[in-house]
Amino acid sequence: MAIILDGKNLREKILADLKIKIDKFSKKPSLAVILVGEDPASKIYVKNKEKTAGKLGINSEVILYPDDVDEETIIRKIEALNSDDEINAILVQLPLPKHINKERVINTISPQKDVDCFTMENVGKLASGLEPSVYPCTPRGIMLLLDEYNIDLTGKHVVVVGRSNLVGKPLALMALKRNATVTICHSYTNNLKDITKTADVLISAVGEVLIEDDMIRKNSVVIDVGIFRDVNGKVRGDVEFDEVSKSAAYITPVPGGVGPMTIAALMLNTYELFLKQIKRSS
Numbered sequence: 030m031a032i033i034l035d036g037k038n039l040r041e042k043i044l045a046d047l048k049i050k051i052d053k054f055s056k057k058p059s060l061a062v063i064l065v066g067e068d069p070a071s072k073i074y075v076k077n078k079e080k081t082a083g084k085l086g087i088n089s090e091v092i093l094y095p096d097d098v099d100e101e102t103i104i105r106k107i108e109a110l111n112s113d114d115e116i117n118a119i120l121v122q123l124p125l126p127k128h129i130n131k132e133r134v135i136n137t138i139s140p141q142k143d144v145d146c147f148t149m150e151n152v153g154k155l156a157s158g159l160e161p162s163v164y165p166c167t168p169r170g171i172m173l174l175l176d177e178y179n180i181d182l183t184g185k186h187v188v189v190v191g192r193s194n195l196v197g198k199p200l201a202l203m204a205l206k207r208n209a210t211v212t213i214c215h216s217y218t219n220n221l222k223d224i225t226k227t228a229d230v231l232i233s234a235v236g237e238v239l240i241e242d243d244m245i246r247k248n249s250v251v252i253d254v255g256i257f258r259d260v261n262g263k264v265r266g267d268v269e270f271d272e273v274s275k276s277a278a279y280i281t282p283v284p285g286g287v288g289p290m291t292i293a294a295l296m297l298n299t300y301e302l303f304l305k306q307i308k309r310s311s
Contacts, residue, residue, distance in 0.1 A: 031277040032178070034252070036170070039177050040289035044085060047296055051086045058303035059088040060118045060144065060295075061110050063103065065129070066096040071122050078120075081292055087299055090116075100129045104137050111139040114310070117303040118144035120295070123195075141305065144298045146199065155202050162305070163298040168200040170290025171232065171252055172207075178279060180230070180250055182209040188228035190214045190221070190267070196234040196254055204230075233267035242272040250279040254287050 051057060060082055064075050075091060082089035092106060103121075110116050119142045125131050140150040140162055151161035163169075175182070187209040191197040201211045209230070214221055225231055225244045233240050234254035245251060255267035266283030274280050281287055 031251070031274040031280040034174050034178055034279050034281045034286055036174055036281060036286045036289040039174060040293040043173070043293045044081070044296060047300060048085050051300065057086050057088050058118070058299050059090070059116050060120065060299045061090045061092065061116050062120045062122060063092045063094070063106065064122045065094045065098055065103070065125055068124065071124070075122055077292060078295060081296060082299070085296060087296065096126050098126075098129075100134065103129065103134055107134070107137040111137075111142060114306075116142065117306050118142055118299040120144050121147075141309075142302060144295065144302060146298075147194075152194075152199075155199055158206065163301055164203065164294075165195070165199040166294040166298060167196050167234075167254065167287065167291045168203050169294040169298070170292075171200060171254070171287060172203060173294065174252075174281070174287070174290050175230075175250075180279065182207040182230065184208065184210070185229035186210050186212070186227055187230045187232065188212045188214060188225055189232045189234070190225065190239065191232075191234035191254070193234065200232060200234070235267050237267065238265075238269065240268040240273060242269065242276055245273055245276055247276050248278040249276075251277045251281070252287065253281050253283050256283050256288060 062075055062078060064071060079089045079091055110119050119138045121134055125134065135147045136149055138148055140148045143151050143162055146161050146163055146165040154161040182204055187204045189197050189201050192213050192215045197213060201213050204211050212224055214224055222244045226246050228246055228249055230250040231245055232252040232254060236255045236257050251268055251273055253266035253268040256264065259265050264284055
């Protein structure tokens with residue numbers, strides 16, 4: 030039976046340590062979150078981020094806009110936040126309404142306040158093997174989880190299923206930086222099973238039931254990034270957990286695996302941007 034990679038427990042350890050560090054400062058880190066529209070999932074995510082920030086002593090400002098807000102209003106607000114020395118980190122909650130140019134909005138954020146590592150400058154640094162201002166939250170959370178369980182990627186075959194800009198692509202780059210051999214699979218990949226069965230570490234970030242027991246290599250590490258509700262309303266991930274956990278060496282549960290680590294990484298990123306801003310101003 031696989032060892033469970035417990036993201037919930039590790040999140041609490043990371044946040045407890047982070048609170049001790051933050052408590053030493055009279056001035057506290059500050060995170061600004063822009064939320065557009067009434068998407069239920071986005072509202073829950075933002076509420077959880079705000080709640081976690083509050084527990085740590087991080088100042089969290091949530092800026093709400095209706096679905097029909099014009100793009101220029103958001104752009105002007107981000108520019109104001111860029112100029113505000115009291116704001117250390119800026120996050121635009123995705124998805125945005127279709128009438129808003131996501132790329133333009135994201136790239137208005139100062140790279141030094143880009144808490145998600147979404148701007149072209151930070152993405153370019155990551156792709157070039159340089160250090161971005163901070164690393165993307167979900168991929169960073171996964172790496173922290175692997176580190177906690179002493180899972181070294183050096184020389185390992187890491188297969189990433191999913192090529193999104195949020196998870197798949199940056200995660201592949203971060204695994205390469207750790208000397209893994211990386212394969213990225215997607216909806217056009219032929220013979221997916223033949224590839225996933227060769228993985229020492231299999232990471233699925235698709236958002237639908239996909240990974241079954243006959244698709245994994247015995248004693249491999251299986252990371253499930255997907256989270257959604259199935260036809261019965263049950264929260265689950267990409268991996269058929271009950272069956273796969275019998276063959277894998279390590280596996281993340283859903284919920285309680287990658288999700289909590291994303292929040293932990295966001296708080297770490299906010300703190301690190303805060304430290305860098307202090308250093309620049311001193």
